[in-house]
Amino acid sequence: MPHRLLILSANAHQYQEIIERAKLPDIEIQACTSLVQAALISTNVEIVFGEPGLIRSLLPDLPNLAWVQATWAGVEPLLAAGLRHNYLLTNIRGVFGPLMSEYVFGYILFHERRILQRLASQKKQIWDNTPPRTLHNKTIGLLGVGSIGAHLAQTARHFGMKVRGFTRSSEDCEYVDKYYHPPKIIGFADGLDYLVAVLPNTPQTVKIVNHDVLAALDPSALFINVGRGSLVDEIALQRHLQANQIRAAILDVFQNEPLAEGHPFWGMPNVYITSHTAALSDPGETAEIFIKNYNRFIQNEPLENLVLFERGY
């Protein structure tokens, strides 16, 4: 009897292609991009690979379910009390930190190496040997030090930077030089060269990046938001940028997405809008995680990235 796999995701067909290429043994694959499709074929499904929000609705109809591999880190939809929890649940971990590092340091280096200015010089055939700035000895402040913040801290340390971390209370990342906790956010922000917001959206984090925090940064500072749009007082940020009180803002997330037509951010020369692309998980990488776990599953080995329902992660 082959293992019946249901792929339930907007990217289902892309995942299917990658998984079929891997020629896994004893597998029968069905790919659905919607719940309606999935409802028709869910009987006898033993394994589901897909988006937690979609899978949740299907749980009552999967009598043979043994294992769910989520395509995301966030499995909250599957944790709620009252849902069945009698299957193995694995998620995606450790891939968002590296992607966020590529994003954050890509934009920092883009500014410090003067890439745009050098391109402008090149157009005029000017041999522009204006020195770049280096990351070495600059100070980066991480507003939030979870697994993503920890990876950013490690990358910053690799580039010889000093790293400050702002957390509620935890101090467990070895790459953070100095920790700050509420209410000491101004001390944390004071003189930073780079401020990177990575916090989740909670009542405590709403508009945490406000006028006072922005005013504490170095005037040449870059502000980078890869957390949530709700973290930022957008009006205060707009004023600081328009008055050149900080150098630039690189914004991946906004209070309202997509950013509305006509929003002042679109036209500001010191705003970089990246349209929520900072850490899109790569379908190839996500499928690889499934493939690796499938091979463990059929050999009765423990699965990687197992989520414990009672712990929530």
Add this chain to the structure above:
Amino acid sequence: MPHRLLILSANAHQYQEIIERAKLPDIEIQACTSLVQAALISTNVEIVFGEPGLIRSLLPDLPNLAWVQATWAGVEPLLAAGLRHNYLLTNIRGVFGPLMSEYVFGYILFHERRILQRLASQKKQIWDNTPPRTLHNKTIGLLGVGSIGAHLAQTARHFGMKVRGFTRSSEDCEYVDKYYHPPKIIGFADGLDYLVAVLPNTPQTVKIVNHDVLAALDPSALFINVGRGSLVDEIALQRHLQANQIRAAILDVFQNEPLAEGHPFWGMPNVYITSHTAALSDPGETAEIFIKNYNRFIQNEPLENLVLFERGY
């Protein structure tokens, strides 16, 4: 008696300012940007901080010379037989690798994160969520693995890349996954996502990046030259770029510098000219090395980055 320091460098006044700010004990500082100035005040100088090429001419006039701190890595001008070698010589080391990493990965990320394309979308108020490419699992080839190549390898490994190294024979960098040696340069180049030239100029390296090497790269490859202009067959490179047989070239060095007005590279949309700025040593960092060593010098401690004349480094 204070220690008499002569700063002899085009950046002498900048160095002087930084060193004076450090309020070093027992020091008397004179800063000269030229040999003519220096000749007038060299008597009794005990310490020289400056450019080896300038210092060389002054050596016979420095009877009290005890220590030279070079502002560069290359101290060849001071090594020649026949020159006096009865003083401590220290140089700058280990700072070029990090700067080169900032340059190389700045330009790689600039391309993979589609920074220019996203800026163009922003001008049109388009919410452009085209996925970026990731560095993870890409393959970088380092043409030359000295101290700079080793730092690039370490940075590449940090970003989850596979690293190939091409060297005459050495295989001593732990961050290189696979080594290649002459004549196996095509095997080395085969399918690379990024080719970075870091070799010095020797008879064996002239035009080592030729038609065949470029043809072996992945069509989406970036070629980055931070070594010497002589490493590249510029005509072959131009043809490959014009035919889009590789994605782009990021060129810091050229056969003739500054690059001549009217050279086709200036106007090519897939060429990035950075005018020999990839690893300019930072005056602040260089002065810090002097300051640290001065404190060791006056406390009779061994100096850092000591060059052994008989060994040459």
